[in-house]
Amino acid sequence: MVAPWIGALRDDALANDRYAYDITEGLTTEVGQRMAGTAAEARARAWSVAKLNAMGFANVRVETFDMPVWVRGRESAEIVSPFPQQLVVAALGNSASTGPSGISGEVVAFDSVDALRAAPDSAVRGKIVFIDHRMMANQDGSGYGQFGAPRRAGPTIASQKGALGIVVRSIGTDHHRGAHTGVISFADGVRPIPAGALSIPDAEQLVRILRRGQKVTMRLRLESIRIANAQSGNVIAEVPGRDPSLAPVMVAGHLDSWDQGTGAIDDASGVAIAAAAAKRIMDAGRPLRTIRIVWFGAEEVGLFGGLDYLKRHGKDPHYAIAESDFGADRIWKVNSKLGAARREEARLLGAALAPLGIVTGSFDEAEGSDIGPLLASGVPGVGLSQDGTRYFDYHHTPDDTLDKIDPAQLRQNVAAWTAMLAVLSGGIEAPRRRAKR
C-alpha cells in the first residue's frame, strides 16, 4: 500500500535528520526570545529569511502586518502580611500596568472561575483576586482548555466585579519557580486590570498562607508598556511543485515566542519540523504539488499572523494544511479532515505513519492555532498530535529552552511530517531511494 520510497524517506528522517535540530538550535541560540512585534522578532525574521534561502527554498519572502504590542516590565509579588515574603510572578500578556509603585490589597481566593463568578461583587471589590486550579498533565494536552479558564476568563470577571488586580495559579503542570505567562483578552468594554500568574510552588505557598485564616495582604507590581502599532510578519518559503496550477500543501509553525524562555518547544521546534520535512522532500526530488512553508508571526499574542494570512490567502485553494505547535515530543496520533472523497488518501497517510507508532485517529478533525481560521473556513487539514505529557511543564515559562528538546523524538516528528508530505505532495519526480544525508 505505502510505496517503498515513502517508507525510505520516512525512515531516513527518523535515523538521520539534522535539519530540524539545526534550525531549533540556531534560532534559539542566535536570536533567543522573539516576542511578537519587537526588535527581537524582527531579528528572527531576518534570521529566518537567511536560513530558508541557505537551505535552498524558493520564493522566500516576508509578509508584514501591523499589530499592537505589549511588553513586560519589572514585576514582583510580595506577601506584606502576615508572613512577609516574595512570591514569583509573571505578568500575563495585556495585563494593565501597576506602574512602579504597584498596588496593595487583601487577597481573596477562589478555587475556580465559577466560584469567582458566583461571588458577590462586594467580596471582590478593591481586593486582589487569586484563582487556584488543579490542572494535571495529560498526553493529549486536554487540560489546557478547561484549566486555562483562570487565565482566560478570570481577569475579565475580576475586573467586572471591581477587583484591584488578579493573580492566578500558573496554567501548568510542573513544580518549578518559573511562572507560566500567556495572553489574556479582556472582554469588550472591560477595563484592563493588573493580572499575573504565580509559579505553581508560589500558588501553593499562598494557599497554605491563606489556610492559616488570617487576612493576607499582597503587594503586586506588574509594569508593562504598550505600543499601539508595530510590525510583525509571516515568513514564507516554497518547494515549487512540478505543476504550479495545483493547490499547494502548507506546513507551518510560528516564529514568535513568549519572552521568558527562548521558545524552543514553542515554537522553534515547530517551524523546524515543518521546514525540515519540506527540505527532505526537496532533497529527494521535485514534488508534484508546491509545498509552502509558513512561519507565522505574532501567534502568542492573538494569532495576528494567522489572521493576516487568512486575509491575504484565505480565498486561494490549499490542498492541505498542517501546523506543528505543541513541542517536539513524539507524535502519537494523526487526525485529518480531508473530506469524504479523500478517505483513501487519509487511510494511506495513516498507513505511512503507523511504522512510527502513530495511531490513526479521526477523519473529521484537524487542528492548529494559526491555521485555525483557515480550517474553520473549510480548508482540508492534517493534525499530527504530539505527546503533551511534559509540554505544560515548560509552556510559556523561562524553562522553554533548547535542553528540553529530545533529538530522537524531534527526528520522529520530522519522519512523520516527511511521510505526510510524501503522501500529500503528489509524488516526487525521479525519487531517489535514499534522501541526501
Next chain:
Amino acid sequence: MVAPWIGALRDDALANDRYAYDITEGLTTEVGQRMAGTAAEARARAWSVAKLNAMGFANVRVETFDMPVWVRGRESAEIVSPFPQQLVVAALGNSASTGPSGISGEVVAFDSVDALRAAPDSAVRGKIVFIDHRMMANQDGSGYGQFGAPRRAGPTIASQKGALGIVVRSIGTDHHRGAHTGVISFADGVRPIPAGALSIPDAEQLVRILRRGQKVTMRLRLESIRIANAQSGNVIAEVPGRDPSLAPVMVAGHLDSWDQGTGAIDDASGVAIAAAAAKRIMDAGRPLRTIRIVWFGAEEVGLFGGLDYLKRHGKDPHYAIAESDFGADRIWKVNSKLGAARREEARLLGAALAPLGIVTGSFDEAEGSDIGPLLASGVPGVGLSQDGTRYFDYHHTPDDTLDKIDPAQLRQNVAAWTAMLAVLSGGIEAPRRRAKR
C-alpha cells in the same frame, strides 16, 4: 540484638511521624527564606523558640552572635553582542557589587578552574571570566566537592589575574532556569570582584554562543550590599536526661537558608528531622542522657553558628553529635566515628537502622557542616547519609521549596534518627511500646 522497644519507636516514626513535616511546612510557609543575619532569620529564631516551646522541649534558648552580612540586590546578565539576549544569573554570596550601572566586557571561557589557572594574566585581564564544568548527579553527592571548584576557587583566581568579573555554570545537576547561588570566600588580600552563577540552561546557551567563534560581550549587573555587623544566633532546646552528669547527645541542622527559595531541603527538613526524632523519644519517656537540639544560625555564609557553638561549648563533653543537612530524601548509609571502645554500640546502631534499608558504612567517619569543627576536634559523631541524587537539582536555587519534600522519605529520615537517639541516649525510662501518635 536490637531491643524491641527501639524497633517499635523506629517503625512508629516511619508510619506515623507528622512532627517533621509540620516543622518543615511551618517554617517554610510562615517565615520563608531566612538569609543569615537578616530580619527574616530573626523571625525564624522567634518562630523556632515558640515552636520548640510548644512542642514541650526544655531549656529553649537562643545564643546570639555577631557576623558580617551580605544581601543580594538587583541582578541581570545580558549578551550585548553578537546575539543580544538576557541570561539568568544569581550573584554568589560575597560577590562585589557592580553598582546599578553594571560592568561590560568580553567573555573569556574556561572549561575548568585548572584551565583558568594555567591561562596567562593577559588573556583574562579586563574581561569577564566564564567557567564551565560537567557536574553529574550522584547518590552520595560527591560531585559537589570536585565540581564546586569554579564557584569556590574561580573568583579568587579570576581576581588575581585582573578579571573584571566572573560567571560560573551553576554548581548543580538540573536543567531549569534558576541559578544556584552559594558562598564564595576570596582568599586573604584578594580584591573581591563581581561573581555570579548562570543557570545551567543559560551556561549551555553561552557555550553555544561562544562556539560560533565571534567575540562575545556581556553586561553584568550584580548589585549587593554589605552590613559590617548584624546579629544571628543558634536556637537550642533539650530533652533533659535522667542523669544530668552525663554528656548529652546533640542532634542538629541549620536554621538559616539562602534567599532564593524557602530553604525546604536546605535546611528546614534538617532541623525538622532532628527535632522530630528528639520529640518522639520525649514522647516515649525520659532518656538517660540529655538530648540537645541545635538549630544553627548562619551556616550558609560561613559556618558562623557552628563556630560560635564551638567557642562556647567546644570544651564541654558530648556523647555523640549528628547533623541533618542534605535534604529529606531517604537515608541509605550510616557512618559513625564513636571510637574503638564503642564499636559494639556502632554495630548496634547499624542493626537498628538495617530494617530501613540503611547500609552500615564506615566506623571511622562522621560528617556535618556546622558540627565539622567539633568533629575535627575529636567529638564522637554519627553521619546518616541521605540520597543526594536529586539534591543538587534544587540546592541553593529558587526551587528549594516545600513541594520538593517527599513526606514518605521524610518519615524514613525521622525513623532513622529516632532509632539512632534510642540507641545513643542510654535507654528510656518506662519505655512505652508504642510512641504517642
